[in-house]
Amino acid sequence: MPKLNEHYQDLKESYLFAEIAHRVSAYSAAHPEQTVIRLGIGDVTLPLGSLALEGLHRGVDAMSSPDTFKGYGPEQGYAFLREAISAYYEKNGADVSADDIFISDGAKSDTGNIAELFADDNVILIPDPVYPVYVDSNLMSGRRITYLNGNAENQFLPMPDESIHADIIYLCSPNNPTGAVYNKGQLKIWVDYALKNSAVILFDSAYEAFITDPELPRSIYAIEGAKRCAIEFCSLSKTAGFTGTRCGYTVVPKELVFPASNGAEMSLHAMWNRRQSTKFNGTSYIVQSGAAAVFTEDGMKQCQANIHYYQENARIIADTLTRKNIRFFGGVHSPYIWFECPNQMDSWEFFDYLLNNAQVVGTPGAGFGENGKNYFRLTSFNSHENTIEAMKRFEKLF
Numbered sequence: 001m002p003k004l005n006e007h008y009q010d011l012k013e014s015y016l017f018a019e020i021a022h023r024v025s026a027y028s029a030a031h032p033e034q035t036v037i038r039l040g041i042g043d044v045t046l047p048l049g050s051l052a053l054e055g056l057h058r059g060v061d062a063m064s065s066p067d068t069f070k071g072y073g074p075e076q077g078y079a080f081l082r083e084a085i086s087a088y089y090e091k092n093g094a095d096v097s098a099d100d101i102f103i104s105d106g107a108k109s110d111t112g113n114i115a116e117l118f119a120d121d122n123v124i125l126i127p128d129p130v131y132p133v134y135v136d137s138n139l140m141s142g143r144r145i146t147y148l149n150g151n152a153e154n155q156f157l158p159m160p161d162e163s164i165h166a167d168i169i170y171l172c173s174p175n176n177p178t179g180a181v182y183n184k185g186q187l188k189i190w191v192d193y194a195l196k197n198s199a200v201i202l203f204d205s206a207y208e209a210f211i212t213d214p215e216l217p218r219s220i221y222a223i224e225g226a227k228r229c230a231i232e233f234c235s236l237s238k239t240a241g242f243t244g245t246r247c248g249y250t251v252v253p254k255e256l257v258f259p260a261s262n263g264a265e266m267s268l269h270a271m272w273n274r275r276q277s278t279k280f281n282g283t284s285y286i287v288q289s290g291a292a293a294v295f296t297e298d299g300m301k302q303c304q305a306n307i308h309y310y311q312e313n314a315r316i317i318a319d320t321l322t323r324k325n326i327r328f329f330g331g332v333h334s335p336y337i338w339f340e341c342p343n344q345m346d347s348w349e350f351f352d353y354l355l356n357n358a359q360v361v362g363t364p365g366a367g368f369g370e371n372g373k374n375y376f377r378l379t380s381f382n383s384h385e386n387t388i389e390a391m392k393r394f395e396k397l398f
């Protein structure tokens with residue numbers, strides 16, 4: 001009989017989206033005449049840009065002839081894509097070498113798998129509320145987590161407590177679910193704290209392309225010293241609408257070298273390379289060919305046009321909340337708007353209230369951690385028409 005990894009018993013039932021779907025279908029069955037508008041979606045809805053599509057087609061065509069056919073690719077990803085990403089970083093004010101970039105099938109797998117490089121007895125800081133992957137991937141190996149409280153007082157941007165030591169720190173900016181973004185000064189404090197503690201920051205920048213203020217950092221490597229303490233995860237999912245196409249990238253600087261207990265020096269870059277080449281055989285050439293087209297100047301313009309569409313929706317939601325005097329976070333450099341549930345409702349009560357009285361679906365903050373239990377997330381991933389209609393209905397309620 002196998003002995004099982006019983007730490008899986010410690011995971012909370014991942015019932016959030018299943019429960020939402022269940023409540024929505026029960027409502028629709030009872031009220032077939034009502035049209036329900038979904039603003040809970042954490043997934044892009046606009047199609048890929050024409051240049052990304054052409055890149056994908058070129059990749060497919062290459063498979064048709066013996067001269068251009070591709071089998072297994074280079075383990076870290078094709079150089080043409082890593083170089084394009086390195087140039088993109090440069091435009092965004094960060095110096096990242098193509099050699100330090102690993103191409104993957106997305107940031108979810110990498111943010112989950114990175115935990116394998118670290119022992120089980122580290123002090124691990126994870127913000128709450130947060131993207132659930134960081135928490136669950138640590139609970140799966142029985143690790144203890146110290147939560148960093150995000151709340152209205154700190155604008156959902158928790159800062160380090162200098163009196164506690166940490167070894168590993170997860171940060172996500174712009175944040176899912178709160179939409180909050182760290183500025184350079186705040187990230188500098190995190191980087192200095194990590195350097196002082198010899199800690200590693202695991203920085204998720206999946207939403208960097210939503211940042212419009214040039215003063216806000218789009219990468220942790222825009223901060224002096226970050227290459228000595230940070231790994232960064234990014235993805236084409238939200239940048240280029242690749243949630244179904246699948247492509248991400250992770251930067252593991254060669255500077256990240258730490259002493260092992262036997263006195264040997266261990267490089268996180270070398271360890272990640274070993275981990276990936278053992279357990280992952282790369283992202284398809286076809287997808288990498290499409291991804292490279294995203295990083296051309298015109299390819300990125302097409303991505304920005306889609307992002308702009310979502311940002312308009314975010315503005316419509318934000319304007320409504322402002323008119324109703326409901327305080328919110330995010331919605332500017334992020335597709336997410338996060339606000340306290342009106343009238344002291346908890347997030348599931350508010351979910352039901354909004355569904356029953358406005359036929360609008362959002363995401364209860366409780367699904368993202370303790371500090372989310374009185375908050376609610378709306379997203380801009382729907383059409384203008386539906387967003388406007390949803391906000392008209394919302395406006396009548398309060």
Ligand SMILES: *Cc1c(COP(=O)(O)O)cnc(C)c1O
Binds near residue numbers: 107108176206
């Ligand atoms: C959507 C999202 C990602 C991207 O995940 P992929 O696996 O690349 O699709 C990463 N981090 C956060 C916080 C996200 O919300």
